[in-house]
Amino acid sequence: MSETVPVTGSGTEVRSGGCLCGKVRFTVTGPVDDPHICACKDCSTRSGAPFQWWVGFPMSGLEWTGAEPTWFDTHPGKTARGFCPDCGTHIAARDYGDSTIIGILAPALDHHDTDPALVPTNLNRLPEAAPWLAQVD
Ligand SMILES: [Zn+2]
Ligand SMILES: [Zn+2]
Secondary structure (H helix, E strand, O other): OOOOOOOOOOOOOEEEEEOOOOOEEEEEEOOOEEEEEEOOHHHHHHHOOOOEEEEEEEHHHEEEOOEOOEEEEEEOOOEEEEEOOOOOOEEEEEEOOOOOEEEEEHHHEOOHHHOHHHOOOEEEOHHHHOOOOOOOO
16 A cells, blocks of 8 residues: 555545656645646746646645755746756646645646546636637536
């Protein structure tokens, strides 16, 4: 049994994650908040992809077990996004003044492909980013 395999719904599940090169590593403990896709200009430009897949966790349950990401202020004084300075993997986002939630990019989680709790429930602004993508109602 691995302690990183999530147990959905308990509220105390622990998930691990990190970047492509392994420099940035973290764990998040607690329930998933608002898994969604965002296709805003910030998300698409920074990722080089049509959209990004976000999921929130309690900030109190976040622990950097490797290096902490480098933070870039997408909107100075309002929001910052964290990435690995070595390999460039997008890891996280946080709002200044909100110490309750950390936004994590779901693909940075080790088991994002098999974790049903991470399935997006909201497709934010998808049509404006990639009208050629199949749209989900
Ligand atoms: Zn890295
Ligand atoms: Zn966005």
